[in-house]
Amino acid sequence: MEKYKARFVARGFSQIEGIDYEETFAPVTRYSSIQTILALSGQMGWHIHQMDVKTVFLNRVIEEEVYIEKPKGFEVFSSESHVCRLKIELYGLKQVARALYTQIDSYFIGLGFSKSEADPNLYQIVVEGKLLIIVLYVDDLILTGDELLILSCKKDLAIEFEMKDLGLLHYFLGLEIWQRSGGLFISQGKYAREILEKFNMHDCKLVHIPLLGG
Amino acid sequence: MDDTVYRQLVGSLMYLVNTRPDICYAVNQLSQAMVKPTKLFWKAGKHVLCYLRGTSGYGSWYKQEDADWPGSSRGQVYGSKDIRYHHIRDCVERRIMLLSDIPTEDHDADILMKALTRRKFEYHQGRIGVADNPYLVEREC
Numbered sequence: 026m027e028k029y030k031a032r033f034v035a036r037g038f039s040q041i042e043g044i045d046y047e048e049t050f051a052p053v054t055r056y057s058s059i060q061t062i063l064a065l066s067g068q069m070g071w072h073i074h075q076m077d078v079k080t081v082f083l084n085r086v087i088e089e090e091v092y093i094e095k096p097k098g099f100e101v102f103s104s105e106s107h108v109c110r111l112k113i114e115l116y117g118l119k120q121v122a123r124a125l126y127t128q129i130d131s132y133f134i135g136l137g138f139s140k141s142e143a144d145p146n147l148y149q150i151v152v153e154g155k156l157l158i159i160v161l162y163v164d165d166l167i168l169t170g171d172e173l174l175i176l177s178c179k180k181d182l183a184i185e186f187e188m189k190d191l192g193l194l195h196y197f198l199g200l201e202i203w204q205r206s207g208g209l210f211i212s213q214g215k216y217a218r219e220i221l222e223k224f225n226m227h228d229c230k231l232v233h234i235p236l237l238g239g
Numbered sequence: 240m241d242d243t244v245y246r247q248l249v250g251s252l253m254y255l256v257n258t259r260p261d262i263c264y265a266v267n268q269l270s271q272a273m274v275k276p277t278k279l280f281w282k283a284g285k286h287v288l289c290y291l292r293g294t295s296g297y298g299s300w301y302k303q304e305d306a307d308w309p310g311s312s313r314g315q316v317y318g319s320k321d322i323r324y325h326h327i328r329d330c331v332e333r334r335i336m337l338l339s340d341i342p343t344e345d346h347d348a349d350i351l352m353k354a355l356t357r358r359k360f361e362y363h364q365g366r367i368g369v370a371d372n373p374y375l376v377e378r379e380c
Contacts, residue, residue, distance in 0.1 A: 210301075
């Protein structure tokens with residue numbers, strides 16, 4: 026536990042399409058992109074870095090006209106029936122994931138990154154013959170390629186989006202990742218042991234190959 | 240046994256194939272019985288779990304290629320019928336790709352498609368990079 030947070034959130038489930046929100050679709054990266062990035066980085070000897078977004082949602086001006094009830098404790102006597110009009114987006118609104126994608130996407134495109142045709146969350150840029158690859162996964166970013174480019178890009182991102190630098194990638198989507206000089210190892214050891222527990226086979230006899238009778 | 244539990248087992252194993260291509264063929268076989276799993280399939284499913292128990296820390300190891308990358312050391316191996324594909328033919332004609340004969344015993348894709356003896360299984364398993372965590376000892380220190 027790093028810290029506790031209190032958040033003022035909107036109750037997005039009461040939003041009505043066409044009135045409180047229009048588009049909500051936000052693309053998510055392909056799993057195969059992540060696998061390819063891991064394999065490529067391992068073979069090329071690149072480091073993989075990770076960042077995540079702390080509070081990007083809260084600084085975007087909202088396009089629609091959305092009202093919310095006053096939070097408990099903030100009621101004003103004699104104007105109990107008043108509601109608040111949102112000026113910026115809040116956690117919980119349906120359009121927030123899309124807003125995040127649009128914002129980061131236009132930032133990368135503005136910097137001159139090109140986007141993969143096969144995966145709208147995969148970006149790459151070549152600067153003076155050096156390559157930088159970035160994968161966006163909702164509010165997580167994975168960076169790999171030339172080490173100096175990664176470091177300068179992380180600095181810019183931290184300022185632009187209040188992102189947190191998580192250093193080298195150790196854990197992602199259930200994958201345990203070990204990055205060492207000379208190679209990269211990924212496993213789902215914890216997940217494999219959870220399967221054994223779930224099916225009550227954590228103390229079965231050991232066999233050498235997965236196929237019965239082979 | 241409950242059929243739903245069998246489907247959960249196969250589903251759980253399918254996700255594990257991401258880092259464990261060595262169980263790919265076994266899981267593929269198990270998935271043939273999703274509709275009505277028989278006792279034999281249940282037994283085979285548990286056998287995969289027994290195998291996992293001894294290898295739960297295994298994963299995929301990507302070793303850094305030598306300086307001559309993309310050299311001729313270890314290329315992709317395709318089944319012979321794929322060669323008919325026009326794209327590959329084209330690549331060969333334009334000398335982007337080089338075809339060479341791979342001895343039958345070195346067809347690493349066999350581990351994804353066939354039942355193998357333990358000796359062959361472990362041979363291909365090593366060659367496709369599935370191994371116990373080579374860095375674990377160092378991290379515990």
